[in-house]
Amino acid sequence: xxxxxxxxxxxxxxxxxxxxxxxxxxxxxxxxxxxxxxxxxxxxxxxxxxxxxxxxxxxxxxxxxxxxxxxxxxxxxxxxxxxxxxxxxxxxxxxxxxxxxxxxxxxxxxxxxxxxxxxxxxxxxxxxxxxxxxxxxxxxxxxx
Numbered sequence: 001x002x003x004x005x006x007x008x009x010x011x012x013x014x015x016x017x018x019x020x021x022x023x024x025x026x027x028x029x030x031x032x033x034x035x036x037x038x039x040x041x042x043x044x045x046x047x048x049x050x051x052x053x054x055x056x057x058x059x060x061x062x063x064x065x066x067x068x069x070x071x072x073x074x075x076x077x078x079x080x081x082x083x084x085x086x087x088x089x090x091x092x093x094x095x096x097x098x099x100x101x102x103x104x105x106x107x108x109x110x111x112x113x114x115x116x117x118x119x120x121x122x123x124x125x126x127x128x129x130x131x132x133x134x135x136x137x138x139x140x141x142x143x144x
Contacts, residue, residue, distance in 0.1 A: 072108060079112030089118045 067075065082088055090109065106119045 067104065067108065075105065075108040076112040079109045079114040082109065082114035082118050083112075086115070086118075089120055090114070 078090070082090060102121055106116075106121075109119060110116060
């Protein structure tokens with residue numbers, strides 16, 4: 001029994017911390033699952049969280065990755081918002097979709113007119129349940 005005690009304590013501590021959310025995690029907007037035929041299951045999603053004052057009328061929805069044509073149009077709307085508000089920036093935060101989703105979102109935003117300086121990658125872990133996702137945040141940038 002004394003031999004098990006040194007192994008038991010780290011395992012118990014690890015189990016206790018496993019369900020604790022990251023302190024900076026913010027919940028994702030709920031989204032209905034959509035089959036992703038390429039992956040044979042639910043695909044990664046991209047959540048757009050816009051400040052209403054900065055981008056009125058911009059889409060406030062979850063987008064699955066790989067993007068459909070309708071989802072690309074929503075990204076174009078976000079890029080138009082960024083282009084019209086040069087002091088605004090977008091933070092891309094991953095939820096298991098990895099660099100591919102972040103890079104695809106950044107490319108779509110830049111392709112529609114957002115500047116590279118407005119796109120900031122974040123590698124902070126955020127909780128999204130069991131749905132891999134990328135979140136887009138539009139925090140206001142302080143003007144000098």
